[in-house]
Amino acid sequence: MVRNTTPRWGPRSGAMPRAITPITSAYTTPMGSSYPTPLASAYASAYTSEAELDNEGDAVKADGELEEATNSLAALTMDTPLRPFRRERKVPRTPFHFLSLPSELRIKIYEYFFDNAEDIIDLGPENYKRTHKKLGFMRTCRQIHAEATHFFYGTRTxxxxxxxxxxxxxxxxxxxxxxxxxxxxxxxxxxxxxxxxxxxxxxxxxxxxxxxxxxxxxxxxxxxxxxxxxxxxxxxxxxxxxxxxxxxxxxxxxxxxxxxxxxxxxxxxxxxxxxxxxxxxxxxxxxxxxxxxxxxxGPERGWTDADEPDEQGQAVLQAQTSEDGTQFVDIAVPPDVFANNIVAVA
Structure with a gap:
């Protein structure tokens, strides 16, 4: 069987071949403009400049030299790889052992710590600022909680x-x-x-x-x-x-x-x-x-068991008669009492 070697997409029979006309721009020369042409340095370039290429080359070269120096130093050691330099970490100081102090000193510390707390504890708006924040100290451990609780609640009214x-x-x-x-x-x-x-x-x-x-x-x-x-x-x-x-x-x-x-x-x-x-x-x-x-x-009023029924602050009146028969009245007023509008009639 003989294959047809004629191209499939050949020219049709009877058709005349067309001539290929080259496409040319309508503007063969650039148009004139009254504006000056902007400088190339006014816009950022999308391509790497020569200076940037030089910097990149220097960086690659420096990395290569550093790697080479590291390898050479590592070769001098005995099966020990070279470790990078690290700052020495600060070791925290040993905490103070508060509970190792004698109980007398711990009580003094509790007394100093609760010094600004009120002596008389009442339900009021100032409790959170003066008292509540300091009570968080009792959550340190069980022993401090027991000691501080006994001290605080035992020394306040x-x-x-x-x-x-x-x-x-x-x-x-x-x-x-x-x-x-x-x-x-x-x-x-x-x-x-x-x-x-x-x-x-x-x-x-x-x-x-x-x-x-x-x-x-x-x-x-x-x-x-x-x-x-x-x-x-x-x-x-x-x-x-x-x-x-x-x-x-x-x-x-x-x-x-x-x-x-x-x-x-x-x-x-x-x-x-x-x-x-x-x-x-x-x-x-x-x-x-x-x-x-x-x-x-209590100390505020100053009462004692020997107080008489006549309280302090009362004026004491005493009537006296002179030798000639004239009667007059002595009024003893305590210093803290101001007596006014007192009329004595004989």
Missing amino acids: FRLFPTYPGKHFKSKKPMLARLKPIQRQCITSLELRLGPGWNAPPRGWVVNDALGLTECISLRTLTVFVECDPSDAYFKGFRRSDGFYETFCRRLLADVVKALPEVQTIQFDAWNSVKKSGAMMRSLMEVAAQLNMEIAW
């Missing part, structure tokens, strides 16, 4: 019910109820402050199981500080009723003392306006006597 104005005063969860049992066991001093809310005591001022008074096994002395006595004549017309606040404080003190398992002494203190012979103090001292509590006196 905790207010039983809040007296700070605002939401803290009406809180149903006092400071003592917010503490843990192990913290309440270390407390050695509690303060019951009477006077705030004398016309309408807050509902949170009640003795219940949430306070955890039965866990205060280290407490021996309860401090009762009286800010005011509503039975005084100055409160007439403002108090809720005669004897209302005195009865409330009497019951509150009795409930607190009965809930404390190891309390033995009640220390009374007050502002200068409070009298020991007033209805408030007489009712509180009766409760202490009925519960067989030892009574002590």
Whole structure:
């Protein structure tokens, strides 16, 4: 079989071949322009310049020389590869062994550490800034937690019910109820402050199981500080009723003392306006006597067991008669009292 060797795409029969005309541009010469031709250095070149090629060549050459020098130095060693230079790492210093100190020195350090904390801890907005941040020190370890807890809670006085104005005063969860049992066991001093809310005591001022008074096994002395006595004549017309606040404080003190398992002494203190012979103090001292509590006196008011019923701050009048029968009155006024509008009639 003979194959057809004629090209498949040959010219058609009867067709005349066309002449190939070269394509030429319509503009054979560049057009003239009034703008100057920009310099080649005005634009960044897309090609590597000769200076850059020289720099690359120098870098490659330097790398080659460094590798050659490294190989030559490594050849001088005995089967030990050359290590690159590294800075010597600083070794941390040995920590100070705080627990190796004697217990007396550790207590002194705790005392210095908690020096700026308040002596009387009350529920208020300043607790986080002054106290809460320092308590994080107790999380170091178990031994430091036990020692610091015993020192901090054993050297501060905790207010039983809040007296700070605002939401803290009406809180149903006092400071003592917010503490843990192990913290309440270390407390050695509690303060019951009477006077705030004398016309309408807050509902949170009640003795219940949430306070955890039965866990205060280290407490021996309860401090009762009286800010005011509503039975005084100055409160007439403002108090809720005669004897209302005195009865409330009497019951509150009795409930607190009965809930404390190891309390033995009640220390009374007050502002200068409070009298020991007033209805408030007489009712509180009766409760202490009925519960067989030892009574002590605080430093603020300066009371003693020898105080007379006539309180300090009262003017003493003495009538005298002279030899000629004239009567006159001597008025003894304490230095801290300013007496005015005093009229003496003979």
